[in-house]
Amino acid sequence: MDKIVEKNKNGLHGQIVIPSDKSISHRAVMMLSLAKGKSKINNFSKCADCNSTLNLFKNLGISYEYLSDDTLVLISSGKLHKSSVELDCGNSGTTMRLTSGILAGQTFDSVLIGDNVLSKRPMKRVIEPLSLMGANIESDNYTAPLKIHSSNLHGIDYSSKLASAQVKSCILLAGLFAEGITKYTEPYKSRNHTELMLEYLGASISNNENTTKIEKSVLEPKDINVVGDISSAAFFIAAGLIVPNSDIIIKNVGLNPTRTGLLDVVKMMNGNVEILDKRIISNEPVGDLRIKTSDLSACVISGDIIPRLIDELPIIAVLATQAKGTTVIKDAQDLRNKETDRIKAIVSELRKLHADIEETPDGFIINGKTVLNGDCELSSFKDHRMAMSLYVAGLICKHNIVIKDFDWVRISFPEFEKMMYSLNK
Numbered sequence: 001m002d003k004i005v006e007k008n009k010n011g012l013h014g015q016i017v018i019p020s021d022k023s024i025s026h027r028a029v030m031m032l033s034l035a036k037g038k039s040k041i042n043n044f045s046k047c048a049d050c051n052s053t054l055n056l057f058k059n060l061g062i063s064y065e066y067l068s069d070d071t072l073v074l075i076s077s078g079k080l081h082k083s084s085v086e087l088d089c090g091n092s093g094t095t096m097r098l099t100s101g102i103l104a105g106q107t108f109d110s111v112l113i114g115d116n117v118l119s120k121r122p123m124k125r126v127i128e129p130l131s132l133m134g135a136n137i138e139s140d141n142y143t144a145p146l147k148i149h150s151s152n153l154h155g156i157d158y159s160s161k162l163a164s165a166q167v168k169s170c171i172l173l174a175g176l177f178a179e180g181i182t183k184y185t186e187p188y189k190s191r192n193h194t195e196l197m198l199e200y201l202g203a204s205i206s207n208n209e210n211t212t213k214i215e216k217s218v219l220e221p222k223d224i225n226v227v228g229d230i231s232s233a234a235f236f237i238a239a240g241l242i243v244p245n246s247d248i249i250i251k252n253v254g255l256n257p258t259r260t261g262l263l264d265v266v267k268m269m270n271g272n273v274e275i276l277d278k279r280i281i282s283n284e285p286v287g288d289l290r291i292k293t294s295d296l297s298a299c300v301i302s303g304d305i306i307p308r309l310i311d312e313l314p315i316i317a318v319l320a321t322q323a324k325g326t327t328v329i330k331d332a333q334d335l336r337n338k339e340t341d342r343i344k345a346i347v348s349e350l351r352k353l354h355a356d357i358e359e360t361p362d363g364f365i366i367n368g369k370t371v372l373n374g375d376c377e378l379s380s381f382k383d384h385r386m387a388m389s390l391y392v393a394g395l396i397c398k399h400n401i402v403i404k405d406f407d408w409v410r411i412s413f414p415e416f417e418k419m420m421y422s423l424n425k
Helices: 022-032 048-059 094-104 122-130 165-175 193-200 230-242 261-268 303-306 310-321 334-336 342-352 384-394 406-411 417-422
Strands: 004-007 015-017 039-042 065-066 070-077 109-115 136-138 146-149 157-159 181-185 205-208 209-214 247-254 270-281 284-292 323-329 356-360 363-368 374-379 403-404
Touching: 004 384, 015 039, 015 165, 015 417, 022 039, 022 048, 022 070, 022 094, 022 165, 022 230, 048 065, 048 094, 048 406, 048 417, 094 109, 094 146, 094 165, 109 136, 109 193, 122 136, 165 181, 165 193, 165 209, 181 261, 193 205, 230 247, 230 261, 230 284, 230 310, 230 384, 230 417, 261 270, 261 303, 261 310, 303 310, 310 323, 310 334, 310 356, 310 363, 310 384, 334 342, 342 356, 342 363, 342 374, 342 384, 384 403, 406 417
Parallel strands: 015 247, 157 181, 374 403
Antiparallel strands: 004 403, 039 070, 065 070, 109 146, 136 146, 181 209, 205 209, 247 284, 270 284, 323 363, 356 363
């Protein structure tokens, strides 16, 4: 489906409740599937990716029912069972990478598959450390399908060159089934939803700066309230900052410090964002955000902040086109390993809008402030975050734009357009 986006002429106004965090929803299903008993997940994300995780664990023996549109009860025996079918992860890299850690220590064999896009994404980053733990995984040159054979795992002391929450989570989840202590060290602290949830569910886990230790553990069934997804809020934060005459409130936004790099960047850019009613829900910090149109300034984004905003870099590139000065984003080479090469993709599409942006090996350089022209057709590259970033850019373009394959937004945020429209009056 192609989408025409028109310039916003009146500003964005009102308030929205941001949908549930996809990362936390994934993990809630995975970990509660390992906890014997009945648990409730409130505000569960019903995006395509999270449904892939839910259906996968149903095939591994858990049962569930919805009590309402976004509340489900999950029942588990505490042990997973061999699936009679291949386990389909859809488009979700989180599902494939994290589940591979869980399945590596089971008493049965499994096969993980994905769609055409996921089947091209690199899995070496999880296969190698899992193999060091004793896992036996066959792959197609380190891509899916992954054939995971039953193995006896043992703990390892692993130092990763990459700050990746997916790799870290995979190894920590495998550590639940490994003899001895599993120790994982990363160069920078990546998002820690897995560690917080494991702690909440009673796992034997500890953290010291960038190193996390875990031992074989039995998880407890508990209710989990999923906070709103700051990666989804990012598009509304950006739109509120750059669409003239805007003043919006975004409610129930997860404010985990390992995920709030975007807010730090907005602060460096002199953006007007106010945090309201900060609180803790199911071990996760959450609050409401008020955003107003701002005169933005350029900044340099690099180093240990990158893992805290890796998914937000495409929309940050859009923000940077409206910031005075030169914005430099570097140390973000892992952005090339997402649903598409997001560095190449965002540079090529913003250039079509007459943005002054240059691709570098590990990021991009953007000179602003630039008037975006529009009157062109843009590619989403079948990447949900690209599609939404370009939509926000379209709100400030002089002329309409057309975004190809916009329906890929459903992967993470099916409510996106409806919620943006509610503010765009």
